[in-house]
Amino acid sequence: MTALDIAPIGERGFLARRVNRLRRAVPFSVGFGIFWLAAMVFVAAFADWLRPYGITAMDLSSRLVGPGDPQHLLGTDELGRDVLSRLIQSIRISLVIAFGATILSGMVGTALGFAAAKFRGVVEHLVLALADFQAALPFLIMALAVLAFFGSSMWLLICLMGFYGWERYARIARGLAISASAQGYSSAVVQLGAKPSRVYLKHILPNIASTLIVSMTLTFPEIILMESSLSFLGLGVQPPESSLGNMVGFGREYLTTAPWIMLAPAVVIMLTTLSISLVGDWLRDKLDPTIR
Amino acid sequence: MIGFALSKLLRAVVTVFAVMTFAFVVLRLSGDPAQVMLGPDVPTSAVDAFRSQWGLDQPIWVQYLAYIQSILTGDFGVSMRDRAPAIDLVMERIPATLQLTIPALFLKLALGIPAGVYAALHHQSATDRGVIVLSILGFTIPSFVLGLLLVLIFSVTFGLLPSGGYGSWQHSVLPVIAMSIGGIGILARFSRSAMIEVMGQPYVRTASAKGVRWSDVIWRHALPNAAVPIVTIVGFMVGSLIAGAVIVETIFSWPGIGRLLVVSVTNRDLPVVQCILLMIAATMVVSNLIVDLLYGWLDPRLRMQAAH
Numbered sequence: 001m002t003a004l005d006i007a008p009i010g011e012r013g014f015l016a017r018r019v020n021r022l023r024r025a026v027p028f029s030v031g032f033g034i035f036w037l038a039a040m041v042f043v044a045a046f047a048d049w050l051r052p053y054g055i056t057a058m059d060l061s062s063r064l065v066g067p068g069d070p071q072h073l074l075g076t077d078e079l080g081r082d083v084l085s086r087l088i089q090s091i092r093i094s095l096v097i098a099f100g101a102t103i104l105s106g107m108v109g110t111a112l113g114f115a116a117a118k119f120r121g122v123v124e125h126l127v128l129a130l131a132d133f134q135a136a137l138p139f140l141i142m143a144l145a146v147l148a149f150f151g152s153s154m155w156l157l158i159c160l161m162g163f164y165g166w167e168r169y170a171r172i173a174r175g176l177a178i179s180a181s182a183q184g185y186s187s188a189v190v191q192l193g194a195k196p197s198r199v200y201l202k203h204i205l206p207n208i209a210s211t212l213i214v215s216m217t218l219t220f221p222e223i224i225l226m227e228s229s230l231s232f233l234g235l236g237v238q239p240p241e242s243s244l245g246n247m248v249g250f251g252r253e254y255l256t257t258a259p260w261i262m263l264a265p266a267v268v269i270m271l272t273t274l275s276i277s278l279v280g281d282w283l284r285d286k287l288d289p290t291i292r
Numbered sequence: 293m294i295g296f297a298l299s300k301l302l303r304a305v306v307t308v309f310a311v312m313t314f315a316f317v318v319l320r321l322s323g324d325p326a327q328v329m330l331g332p333d334v335p336t337s338a339v340d341a342f343r344s345q346w347g348l349d350q351p352i353w354v355q356y357l358a359y360i361q362s363i364l365t366g367d368f369g370v371s372m373r374d375r376a377p378a379i380d381l382v383m384e385r386i387p388a389t390l391q392l393t394i395p396a397l398f399l400k401l402a403l404g405i406p407a408g409v410y411a412a413l414h415h416q417s418a419t420d421r422g423v424i425v426l427s428i429l430g431f432t433i434p435s436f437v438l439g440l441l442l443v444l445i446f447s448v449t450f451g452l453l454p455s456g457g458y459g460s461w462q463h464s465v466l467p468v469i470a471m472s473i474g475g476i477g478i479l480a481r482f483s484r485s486a487m488i489e490v491m492g493q494p495y496v497r498t499a500s501a502k503g504v505r506w507s508d509v510i511w512r513h514a515l516p517n518a519a520v521p522i523v524t525i526v527g528f529m530v531g532s533l534i535a536g537a538v539i540v541e542t543i544f545s546w547p548g549i550g551r552l553l554v555v556s557v558t559n560r561d562l563p564v565v566q567c568i569l570l571m572i573a574a575t576m577v578v579s580n581l582i583v584d585l586l587y588g589w590l591d592p593r594l595r596m597q598a599a600h
Contacts, residue, residue: 025413030383115415127307129307129310130310132303132310133307133311133314135576135580136307136308136310136576136580137314137569137572137573137576138575138576140539141535141568141569141572144538144553144554145315145318145319145557145565145569146318147323148557148558148559148560149318149557152363168567221432228434228436229434229435229436229539232436233554237596242512244432248436249436255440255444255448259448262440266437266440269437270432270434270437273432273434274428274432277428
């Protein structure tokens with residue numbers, strides 16, 4: 001065996017070890033989840049370039065074409081609109097709403113939780129009462145009432161969805177902030193004369209962020225499901241704009257003649273929520289010190 | 293224990309009151325039901341007459357006080373559309389909804405908890421992994437997608453079961469399945485993790501080390517301790533017995549509360565919507581209250597904590 005032979009084997013061994021380590025660190029299902037989510041984010045970001053047709057471009061001569069057609073890979077709907085193009089646009093809309101809403105509800109919930117932890121007394125009771133209220137009225141029902149009476153717009157939808165799950169963040173942030181403020185580091189910065197805003201945002205927040213991020217990964221798929229449910233009922237995203245739930249809702253009328261209109265977005269919803277759950281669970285095991 | 297129960301009861305009452313106020317304020321702020329009820333082409337005098345008939349011309353706080361007063365005397369208002377008492381309209385729909393949600397609840401309990409406990413007792417085995425995968429699949433499929441897939445398979449392709457409507461027991465098979473799969477997945481997951489947690493505790497090890505029969509270790513030592521998180525989830529499911537069927541009822545055109553809500557909301561029938569919201573909130577609050585009291589019974593530590 002010469003030195004020349006050894007080098008590539010060593011190289012391969014190194015690569016194989018890296019791959020092996022990666023495989024041990026990231027199970028297959030999680031790897032798939034990350035891949036799928038990355039693909040979804042890519043599609044959402046470059047929707048305008050990826051779409052073969054406009055989402056409202058009708059072609060009445062090729063209505064209800066089945067999938068596999070060279071012109072329309074996923075077929076067309078009842079107005080001859082390309083299902084793939086609409087799917088790509090829907091992915092973008094649904095992700096934007098879910099993303100905006102998750103961040104909003106995380107911020108609202110954390111701020112209220114911090115306020116409860118800081119001021120205690122009346123403020124704390126008020127926040128907890130609000131959380132009770134939110135838990136008593138199922139979100140779908142509340143959203144249904146608000147959207148139907150106010151009419152649906154993209155901004156109202158995001159703001160409304162931004163209330164989804166805030167009470168969980170509020171409870172978590174309150175609990176963690178109360179226990180954190182009893183710890184040395186926060187009383188140290190208080191003694192040094194830091195303002196409460198500085199103590200909470202610069203010192204306590206980074207220390208409890210991992211738990212909050214994990215709850216975000218749990219809320220995110222629920223928001224996607226909630227938005228698609230509302231859109232499915234015709235109260236969420238309004239045509240001509242389209243979202244995943246709204247595509248399923250309209251595709252429902254063609255269930256017998258053209259099931260692909262409904263199946264394509266349904267599969268995307270399922271794979272996306274599945275991926276987030278898989279990745280979220282894995283992240284929770286890795287990051288969250290409060291759960292085992 | 294009585295102090296504990298009373299403080300919980302007080303919070304429950306406050307919560308129902310908050311929901312009532314929320315429903316009232318949001319629904320009044322959102323525009324004039326007169327326009328929707330009467331259409332765009334009616335003369336102003338008719339609109340004014342409608343408004344004064346329903347008290348909509350009064351200042352909002354006068355309307356609110358009147359509303360609270362009538363609720364307290366058991367009067368839930370009259371449907372603006374049917375002129376029937378709102379509470380009657382709601383009550384006559386409740387049985388249909390319960391006909392779906394109660395079997396679904398039983399299915400969730402009967403399949404979810406045993407699956408989770410079994411998986412936990414065979415931690416890391418192939419069965420355990422199978423249960424995890426199935427439960428994740430179960431709760432990531434939205435009920436409307438599952439409902440439509442079931443229709444596509446069982447009604448359209450094989451023609452075995454009706455795709456919608458109300459009547460025989462065959463009509464309720466698909467909706468009940470569509471409604472319970474998600475809950476089965478959630479319950480299996482929660483009972484599994486609660487059980488795994490408990491099985492690692494010292495008292496379980498002690499019990500099995502001192503020679504307690506294995507079935508007694510499970511039934512008397514492990515399960516009662518795993519019950520708290522499971523009871524939380526079950527309580528939530530019981531609380532949504534009335535509210536949980538909106539989507540599925542819509543898919544299967546089932547004449548329950550969910551459909552009534554969607555229809556009344558579209559028609560801006562304020563009294564009916566308010567009545568439904570109140571019903572839903574009351575159910576939820578009562579079941580949360582029961583769960584809270586059960587906690588105190590299941591875990592005396594929580595009771596002591598609340599007393600201090």
